[in-house]
Amino acid sequence: MSRLSRRTLLRSAAGAAVALPAAGLLAAHADAGNSARRKAAGLPLKIVNNSGAYENGSVHVYIVGNDGKQQCWVTPDGQLKPVQLSDNGGDGYTDYAIPLTGNETALQLPEMSGRVYVACGEKLKFKxxxxxxxAALAYPAAWVESDPNYPIVHDCAEFTFKGGAMYCNTTMVDMFSVPLSIHLTGDKDQTTGTLKAGARARIFEQVGAAEGFENLVVEDKRVIAPGHGIGAGRFAEDHFAGYIDEVWSRYEGQDLKVTTNAGTFTGRVSGGKLAFTGPAEVSFDKPSTKDVLFCDGALAAPNDGTTGPVAAVLGAAFNRTTLTASADQPTDDPAGFYQGDSAHHYAKAMHEATEDGKAYGFAFDDVGGFASYIEDGAASGMTLTLTPFD
Structure with missing residues (x-):
């Protein structure tokens, strides 16, 4: 099942201060097979503070996104309201904060796509x-030192709720700061994103100890994803260059097979391009490190059923450094991921930290089912938990 519309959101949110979460997030999922599902007026959403680091009064929740027509936000009583320029207060920022009413705060989530942000210690500054x-909303870009939200400890989960179906995930595509876990009930009972005991500290330590990744750690506030680290001068723009050269050289002399739902594509490097034949002819220019980390540029994945799925598999294989180990992609043994001098130590740390081994360390991390993503076509409730910082 393709999730390219998710990846499109992740890339756009990663690359822009004014993010448009929701404009097509999981649209293919939300529209497919749900006509017979019940039409829910709202989904019960519970926010649980088990952080152990912040009192309820210092935790603020924001539900922001898009209802398919316009950018919007959710009030504490579950109303969906459009973003308006007049929402900015005297300080120049909106106040869409939902306070916690106890260790468990009950909310109603209307049909929309977007993010649930949690801010610890002080409120976020959405403009x-x-x-x-x-009117649009300027989202936090905490990898940019000049962003007003840079000093604030915060994080988010992503979702689409439509026609009684919920599609949701925790994400580290931009950064990692607050340990979050999602519990989704409905046809199934599912949980993802839960960190192992002490894992937040280990993420900071592991990334900080990896050569070339150490500057991605911002005090005890967050770890910035390496793609954003390039723009901030915190990460080398040629980190994958040697590995990319090795891949290009290898497949000048042998076939690379990529299997997708559309069938198997066979590729070779010729004339500087990695060109595939099979269900369709698709080709890719040699990517840069930035292309690999953002799964964009030369590895952009249109939602076309052919180029997109191949790009997704290639993007995952580059990030996991498995392309030189196997000429048949995708691979599914995580023991072989993140090896060698070009290893993606940020994504590696995220996966090692979670109880189920799943995380969104980069935008194509759902290839092979390794992302902290869950869905339910008849969702009955969702709980987002701030899990222990220790």
Whole structure:
């Protein structure tokens, strides 16, 4: 099942201060096979503070996104309201914060796509800005030192709720800061994102100890994803260069097979391009380190059923450094991921930290089912938990 629309959101949110979460997040999922599902007015959402580091009064929740027509936000009583420029207060920022009412705060989640942000210690500074003749929301970009939210400890989970179906995930695509776990009930009972005991500290230590990754650690506030680290001058823009050269050289002389739902594609490097034949002819220019980390540029994945799925598999294989180990992709043994001098130590640390071994360390991390993503076509409830910082 393709999740390219998810990846499109992750890349756009990763690359822009004014993010548009939701504009098509999981649209293929939300529209497929749900006509017979019940139409839910709202999904019970519970926020649980088990952080052990922050009192309930210092934790603020924000539900922001898109209802398919416009950017919007959710009030404490579950109303969906459009973002308006007049929402900015005297300080120049909106106040969409939902306070916690106890260790378990009960909310109603309306149909929409977006993010649930949690801020610890102080409120986030969301600014309503003019865009395309209407109002949009400038989202936190905590990898940018000049961003007003840089000093604030915060994180988010992503979701689409439509027609009674919920598609959701925790994400480290941009950064990692607050340990979050999602519990989803409905046709199934599922949990993802839960960190092992003491894992938050180990993530900071592991990334900080990896050569070339140490500057991604920002005090005890967050660990920035390496793609954003390039833009911030914290990570080498040629980290994958040697590995990319090795891949290009190897497949000048042998076939690379990539299997997707559309069938098996066979590729070779010729004339500087990695060109595939099979269900369709698709080709890729040699990517840069930035392309690999953002799964974009030369590895952009259109939702076309052919180029997109091949790009997804290639993006995952580059990030997991498995392309030189196997000419048949995708591979499914995590013991072989993140090896060698070009290892993606950020993604590696995220996966080692979670109880189920799943995380969104990069945008194509769902290839092979390794992402902290769950879905339910008849969702009955969702719980987002701030798990222990210790």
């Amino acid at each position: 309503a800005v003019e865009a395309d003749g209407g």
